[in-house]
Amino acid sequence: MQRQSVGRGSRIATLAFTTAAIAGLLHGAASLYWAVGGRWQLESVGGWAVELADEHPIGSGIGLGLLAVLKALAAVVPAINERWHSPFYRAVRSCSWAGGVLLVVWGGMSALSAWAVLTGLIRPSGGYDSATMIGHAVVWDPLFLIWGSALLTALWVSGTTQTRPAERSETSRISDPLPEAHCFGQR
DSSP states (O other): OOEEEOSHHHHHHHHHHHHHHHHHHHHHHHHHHHHTTOOTTGGGTOHHHHHHHHHOHHHHHHHHHHHHHHHHHHHHHHHHHHHHOOTTHHHHHHHHHHHHHHHHHHHHHHHHHHHHHHTTSSOOTTOOOHHHHHIIIIIIHHHHHHHHHHHHHHHHHHHHSOEEEOOOOTTTOOOOSSOGGGGGGOO
8 A cells, every 4th residue: 555644744754855865965966066077066076076077988988877877876866766655765765775875974064174274173294275175164164065865854754754545546647558467567
């Protein structure tokens, strides 16, 4: 039986899934831009990224292109999974929980570290690149933190919303184009 979320919790979950998807897609769009040869703000990732793009443009383009695809999938799959309850529903939710925690920890710790360097609380012995630190303090790591926080919020709220059996009227029911008995060529 399909279940349909009801009440205020489902609106919050939808907003949080949407926020997470937007943050992840923005991250993915930047990677895609750099993959096709864009250079604007590449130095905000780090000098190593600029050097890699200069020395190995095709390899870095392929790598960044794959990264862009992975970020885009990680951004939208949790919301799609929640909406259409795929056969891998629980596995996707579990991976989404793990990914959300990783994004929050990585984004939070990296942003705090970058801010600590920029404010002088931490003084790297070899100095630092200010464009890179500003990029991590203001853009990339806070965006990871927003993405992860929104994803965790969406998963939490969607897992605790009250549900009721989906209405059975023909106008509100979406039929499954691949019934279970006929999936993957099995009859």
